[in-house]
Amino acid sequence: MSIVRELAKQAKAASRKLATLETAAKNDALLNVARQLLADRESILRANEIDLAKGKQAGLSPSLLDRLALTAARIEDMVEGIKQVVELADPVGQVMESWSRPNGLTIAKVRVPMGVVGMVYEARPNVTVDTCALCLKAGSAVLLRGSSNALNSNRALVASIKKGLEGTAIPVAAVQFVDTGDREAVDEMLRLNGLLDLVIPRGGAGLIRRVVETATVPVIETGVGNCHVYVDKEADPAMALDIILNAKCQRYGVCNAAETLLVHREIAPSWLPGALQSLRDRGVEVRGCPAVLKIVPEVKLADERDWATEFLAPILAVKIVADLSEALDHIQTYGTGHSECIVTNNQDTAAEFLQQVDAAAVYHNASTRFTDGFQYGFGAEIGISTQKLHARGPMGLRELTSYKYVVRGTGQVRS
Amino acid sequence: MSIVRELAKQAKAASRKLATLETAAKNDALLNVARQLLADRESILRANEIDLAKGKQAGLSPSLLDRLALTAARIEDMVEGIKQVVELADPVGQVMESWSRPNGLTIAKVRVPMGVVGMVYEARPNVTVDTCALCLKAGSAVLLRGSSNALNSNRALVASIKKGLEGTAIPVAAVQFVDTGDREAVDEMLRLNGLLDLVIPRGGAGLIRRVVETATVPVIETGVGNCHVYVDKEADPAMALDIILNAKCQRYGVCNAAETLLVHREIAPSWLPGALQSLRDRGVEVRGCPAVLKIVPEVKLADERDWATEFLAPILAVKIVADLSEALDHIQTYGTGHSECIVTNNQDTAAEFLQQVDAAAVYHNASTRFTDGFQYGFGAEIGISTQKLHARGPMGLRELTSYKYVVRGTGQVRS
Numbered sequence: 001m002s003i004v005r006e007l008a009k010q011a012k013a014a015s016r017k018l019a020t021l022e023t024a025a026k027n028d029a030l031l032n033v034a035r036q037l038l039a040d041r042e043s044i045l046r047a048n049e050i051d052l053a054k055g056k057q058a059g060l061s062p063s064l065l066d067r068l069a070l071t072a073a074r075i076e077d078m079v080e081g082i083k084q085v086v087e088l089a090d091p092v093g094q095v096m097e098s099w100s101r102p103n104g105l106t107i108a109k110v111r112v113p114m115g116v117v118g119m120v121y122e123a124r125p126n127v128t129v130d131t132c133a134l135c136l137k138a139g140s141a142v143l144l145r146g147s148s149n150a151l152n153s154n155r156a157l158v159a160s161i162k163k164g165l166e167g168t169a170i171p172v173a174a175v176q177f178v179d180t181g182d183r184e185a186v187d188e189m190l191r192l193n194g195l196l197d198l199v200i201p202r203g204g205a206g207l208i209r210r211v212v213e214t215a216t217v218p219v220i221e222t223g224v225g226n227c228h229v230y231v232d233k234e235a236d237p238a239m240a241l242d243i244i245l246n247a248k249c250q251r252y253g254v255c256n257a258a259e260t261l262l263v264h265r266e267i268a269p270s271w272l273p274g275a276l277q278s279l280r281d282r283g284v285e286v287r288g289c290p291a292v293l294k295i296v297p298e299v300k301l302a303d304e305r306d307w308a309t310e311f312l313a314p315i316l317a318v319k320i321v322a323d324l325s326e327a328l329d330h331i332q333t334y335g336t337g338h339s340e341c342i343v344t345n346n347q348d349t350a351a352e353f354l355q356q357v358d359a360a361a362v363y364h365n366a367s368t369r370f371t372d373g374f375q376y377g378f379g380a381e382i383g384i385s386t387q388k389l390h391a392r393g394p395m396g397l398r399e400l401t402s403y404k405y406v407v408r409g410t411g412q413v414r415s
Numbered sequence: 416m417s418i419v420r421e422l423a424k425q426a427k428a429a430s431r432k433l434a435t436l437e438t439a440a441k442n443d444a445l446l447n448v449a450r451q452l453l454a455d456r457e458s459i460l461r462a463n464e465i466d467l468a469k470g471k472q473a474g475l476s477p478s479l480l481d482r483l484a485l486t487a488a489r490i491e492d493m494v495e496g497i498k499q500v501v502e503l504a505d506p507v508g509q510v511m512e513s514w515s516r517p518n519g520l521t522i523a524k525v526r527v528p529m530g531v532v533g534m535v536y537e538a539r540p541n542v543t544v545d546t547c548a549l550c551l552k553a554g555s556a557v558l559l560r561g562s563s564n565a566l567n568s569n570r571a572l573v574a575s576i577k578k579g580l581e582g583t584a585i586p587v588a589a590v591q592f593v594d595t596g597d598r599e600a601v602d603e604m605l606r607l608n609g610l611l612d613l614v615i616p617r618g619g620a621g622l623i624r625r626v627v628e629t630a631t632v633p634v635i636e637t638g639v640g641n642c643h644v645y646v647d648k649e650a651d652p653a654m655a656l657d658i659i660l661n662a663k664c665q666r667y668g669v670c671n672a673a674e675t676l677l678v679h680r681e682i683a684p685s686w687l688p689g690a691l692q693s694l695r696d697r698g699v700e701v702r703g704c705p706a707v708l709k710i711v712p713e714v715k716l717a718d719e720r721d722w723a724t725e726f727l728a729p730i731l732a733v734k735i736v737a738d739l740s741e742a743l744d745h746i747q748t749y750g751t752g753h754s755e756c757i758v759t760n761n762q763d764t765a766a767e768f769l770q771q772v773d774a775a776a777v778y779h780n781a782s783t784r785f786t787d788g789f790q791y792g793f794g795a796e797i798g799i800s801t802q803k804l805h806a807r808g809p810m811g812l813r814e815l816t817s818y819k820y821v822v823r824g825t826g827q828v829r830s
Contacts, residue, residue, distance in 0.1 A: 016747065016771070016773070019771075019773070020770060020771060099792065101790070101791075101792060105781055105785065107791060107792075112773070112803075114803055114804075115773065115803060193627065197802075197803045197804070198803070198804055212608065212631055213631050215631075216627055216628050216630075218633070218634070218802055218803075218804040219633070220804070236826070239826040242826060242828050243826065243828060245828075246828035246829055247828075250828070250829055332431065350823075354821050355435055356431070356434075356435060358431070358434070358527070358530065358819075359819060360819060360820065361819065361820040361822060362819060362820070362821055362822065363822045363823075363824065364821075364822070364823045364824065365823070365824045365825055365826055365827075366520055366822055366823070366824025366825075366826070366827040366828075367827065367828045367829050369828070369829040370520065370822060370827070370829055371820075375516070375829065376516075376522060376820070377514065377516060377522075387612075387633055388527075388529055388530060388612045388613070388633075388817035389529075389612070389613055389633040389635070389804060389805045389817070390804045390805035392817055392818055392819060392820075393819070393820050402803035402804070402807055403807055404773075404774060404775060404776065404777060404807060404808070405775065405776040405777070405786075405791070405807075405808050406769050406777055406779075407776060407777065407778045407779070407781055407785060408765075408778075408779045408780070408781070409778065409779065409780045409781025410780055410781075411651070411654040411657060411658065411780055411781070412780075412781040412782065412785070413657050413658060413660075413661035413662075413665070413781075413782045413784070414661055414665055414782050414784040414785055414790065
């Protein structure tokens with residue numbers, strides 16, 4: 001048997017015990033993990049230094065190196081994150097609904113753990129800790145596959161997590177780590193039907209596409225966000241400016257940032273010059289359609305690719321549209337179903353936008369940046385789903401669970 | 416562009432309009448389809464005769480031919496099914512939850528249609544009509560791919576359904592049919608990411624496996640049921656007999672029928688001889704473990720494969736177990752996560768079984784045959800999911816929907 005399959009089998013076996021644990025037992029174990037991570041701070045940082053040195057040699061970009069880097073403060077943040085997860089309500093065992101049938105059967109729909117959750121992610125070591133905390137609290141074992149760029153950091157983190165689980169109610173085998181850099185291991189992991197109940201990819205568009213195309217186990221597609229802000233003709237101009245500045249500039253490298261601004265042609269002449277100036281003052285490169293250039297000639301001309309691109313950078317595509325219908329068509333054509341916003345004071349226009357746009361989150365007069373598990377009050381987030389199956393939008397603990405039907409009878413048979 | 420992709424694009428475009436329809440408009444359209452199917456009865460039956468003749472020539476089994484065959488009565492049943500779907504509550508637009516955030520944002524989690532649902536199925540023409548009724552009512556367009564053995568029947572049914580949609584609010588293009596027998600068309604359909612939101616396979620284990628292994632679009636795995644009845648030492652003997660006879664014999668070819676009987680060793684000597692006699696009186700072939708043969712020597716010896724087989728036939732594997740733990744291990748090893756039953760008068764034993772067994776439906780003192788959308792009171796069923804993602808167990812209208820977050824603000828931005 002291959003190593004990856006063997007790890008998954010161990011996780012599956014552990015998941016069976018983990019699924020039956022009381023909340024307090026899981027919380028105690030997680031707090032022990034938190035203590036252990038603090039105790040192992042030095043060795044984790046040393047392991048991370050090896051990854052950073054290798055990454056610099058390999059020519060990783062400064063932003064990748066920043067994501068990869070651990071510090072004492074970042075370890076403390078991870079530990080804080082675990083403590084927050086401990087505080088969250090346990091979804092496992094919740095009765096979602098229950099009813100009786102005329103034949104006397106009682107049926108309860110009960111939340112149960114997913115089983116074994118696979119996580120394939122890029123070089124952000126904090127994902128290792130976050131994933132363990134969320135999955136274990138939700139009663140599932142994990143099979144982790146991080147980037148080879150973070151191999152030493154992840155090894156150290158996983159060793160510490162496993163040490164923290166020793167002597168607790170959560171089996172140490174509930175955390176499994178694919179400790180190899182080769183791609184075949186991931187491909188095999190993605191085809192472990194019957195052992196892996198779910199795989200979540202976290203990373204860039206390339207990683208996600210590869211997981212979706214390779215996997216035969218169920219996948220939740222996360223993260224790619226080509227998000228739009230549509231400024232209607234009846235928008236409050238100041239509010240529209242606040243929202244596009246926030247949606248574009250508050251953070252550039254995130255999936256819920258705006259990438260295209262759509263502006264109704266009736267408000268464009270008065271609103272657009274000032275808005276684009278504010279964006280450019282903040283260092284944002286604007287790429288506009290021909291109609292935009294007629295109003296603000298110094299803007300660069302956008303090409304077809306710009307409408308389809310998740311820039312994750314200080315670049316914004318801007319298009320003037322004739323009406324709501326054209327805005328909806330544009331979003332339908334280029335959007336990725338993540339977060340879409342309309343700014344308008346017209347409630348009917350807003351209602352139509354909110355109904356017609358097919359996305360995980362639709363906003364009326366608020367920034368797309370709110371699509372986030374913490375901002376929604378879930379207290380956690382394992383990713384943002386852009387697919388419609390199972391979970392859509394920010395995924396917290398509850399979205400990491402499944403359910404089963406518990407049916408109680410007194411000897412009923414089907415006639 | 417390939418034909419299949421073109422069909423899916425048409426379905427996707429139609430799904431956008433369909434998603435916004437009021438319940439009454441959808442119901443009117445469905446009733447029109449029902450009327451049209453009745454009006455087209457003769458041409459549908461003639462088309463079906465061609466399939467039946469070809470099927471006989473090709474040597475299809477009598478049971479396959481029976482599934483393929485349409486009669487006036489079966490068409491009336493389909494029409495009746497559509498009328499029942501019309502009566503069901505529309506899940507689309509239901510607010511599942513809503514809450515406010517400290518910053519004044521209001522968030523509503525609203526049910527929305529799935530979009531475009533693909534159905535890949537074997538030679539049962541009624542699936543064509545059922546799928547259309549359920550998906551359209553749930554606001555989704557469909558892309559149908561039936562068996563080549565039912566090609567003429569499905570063509571006639573789809574033509575009638577589309578004619579029924581003419582002049583109604585539901586776009587005719589919301590129903591698309593892959594009108595070809597070649598396998599490449601299915602493979603392509605299963606990889607239409609961005610156009611197809613979900614594919615459901617309905618058919619035997621081979622079809623389902625092929626869909627799961629080929630698809631890159633989200634799949635809901637349905638149907639394979641290697642179901643167990645566990646008769647505990649504290650079972651009521653008469654109830655246990657009723658339940659196994661019903662679970663095994665009420666219908667053989669269905670996924671929720673029992674395939675293996677597990678019996679506690681303390682009740683086996685007294686209960687098993689009579690139980691096996693009753694089963695054999697009904698024509699069931701029993702395949703037992705060595706311990707069973709010691710009690711009932713005329714039984715055939717089971718081999719390893721028998722524990723793993725979904726017989727869908729009058730065959731039952733029987734194993735004597737030392738205790739609940741051995742029963743749970745056996746189910747964990749061989750079960751397919753469909754429906755599992757314990758018969759016992761001990762509430763603690765029952766509670767442990769219900770919690771520990773990882774299956775879509777777990778039963779205490781009731782037949783596994785109840786795993787069914789109608790029996791659960793859903794009023795419909797598009798399949799029984801055996802995966803944990805999205806929907807588990809019987810899937811009705813609600814399980815054909817997704818959700819989105821509708822967020823309303825007054826200019827909020829993220830700080």
